[in-house]
Amino acid sequence: MEEQQAVNHRQVMPETMNTIGFAQPGGPEVLVPETAAVPSPGADDVLIRVAFAGVNRPDCIQRAGHYPAPPGASPVLGLEVAGEVAAVGANVPAEMIGQRVAALTPGGGYAEYCTAPWQHCLPVPGDMDLKSAAALPETLFTVWHNVFERGCARDGERLLVHGGTSGIGTMTIMLAKAFDIEVIVTCGDEAKCEAARKVGADLAINYREEDFVAAVKDYTGGDGVNIVLDMVSGDYVPRNLQCLAEDGRHVTIAVLGGAKAELFMPMVMMRRLTLTGSTLRPRSDAFKAALADEIAANAWPLFTSGELAPIMDETFPLAEAAAAHARMEAGEHIGKIVLEVA
Missing domain, CATH: 3.40.50.720 (NAD(P)-binding Rossmann-like Domain)
Incomplete structure (x- = not known):
């Protein structure tokens, strides 16, 4: 059943997507645009059509070869995204399709499509812009x-x-x-x-x-x-x-x-x-789901209401991820750097 659902999702998704990769560890210049297959969501995952992806220090450390992705995670950089749910896994409520979400991801955010456990997603209301939402989860x-x-x-x-x-x-x-x-x-x-x-x-x-x-x-x-x-x-x-x-x-x-x-x-x-x-990325999906629930109850409403908003630095096109990393490592930024994907 799960395999059949994945096939059905693949029929309505493009076969390939634009993403950012690197052949070997190094400085920001190793980041280059690539084409990859659109991932299929696992049973407890959503597939997100990414609008914006946040850039974080762990991305730079992983690119330099010192912070490998955990087992089973996408090797593509990117720990937070915001966009629209395009497909869901077998165990995910079907009504999530079409919803705008911000998500903490185990990797894969520097791409047009990204999977994330559905319980690691936070809802983005219509009056909240997706760029700000993408700058929040990590x-x-x-x-x-x-x-x-x-x-x-x-x-x-x-x-x-x-x-x-x-x-x-x-x-x-x-x-x-x-x-x-x-x-x-x-x-x-x-x-x-x-x-x-x-x-x-x-x-x-x-x-x-x-x-x-x-x-x-x-x-x-x-x-x-x-x-x-x-x-x-x-x-x-x-x-x-x-x-x-x-x-x-x-x-x-x-x-x-x-x-x-x-x-x-x-x-x-x-x-x-x-x-x-602590380090967040290696923690279990269950731990992150419980953390997401606590944040949804206590902190997320401060942002969805507009009482708080992330401090934004520069926005770079996905293809210019190398420039985004160079800015972060130069230490000149104030607030969050994000990539515009779609």
Whole structure:
């Protein structure tokens, strides 16, 4: 039955599609337009006609050869898309066909068609543009899980996030402020600091000109922050711990500054600090479905209502994915970079 349904979907879909691939790992220049077969949805998947695809740091890391796709996932880059459901698998409600959705994908987003588990999709209302919707899933899922679930963020607390104008940084600022959390960010220049303040940061620290540990202690009167969301790791970790209040939580989601850190463990014990972290892509479909349900109930309405909107950087045509990656790696972007597919 499932095979027959896949055949039926293939009869109404084009045989091939435009996508982005790379023959071997390397810099942004290895990304080139290719033609590939349109994928068939599995039993629990939807096939999405992609309008826009988000560009994320893990895409760049995978392209460089350091973040392989998990078993069974598409080797095509792209972890988030928005578009219209074109076909569904055997276990998916048929009424999803034709619906506009934003989806967290295991891969495959840099293409005209992409499959994703149907329970990892969020509905996009007619008055919400698909470009904005495509910029949300990866950062929203990541921030919600790491700040609010692993970091146990509560209203009235303080949070420090590095890279305040990145996609993760801007999402963290917006969500935290929506839940009455005070936000401190670090940025690499004054223009980015000002951009972070406009998004809602209570304090933006230019880390090139100021010691962020001293700045955090001065701003908080020596109390420190309750949570650090860390994307740098390396030698930032011991400095982050100095910023934490007693019973503080340190959450690592990337290791852009190095995979190893040297810690003074007596401080961890004396101040009762919690060190945790996560990677989203390898988690089970069931975990991501449960996370999507929690986001749909608590955070997604903030965006569908227009109360919040993603901070957008540049939009590139799908064929210019290499330029999109070059911009991300240059570190000049503020907010999300997306690819226009259709």
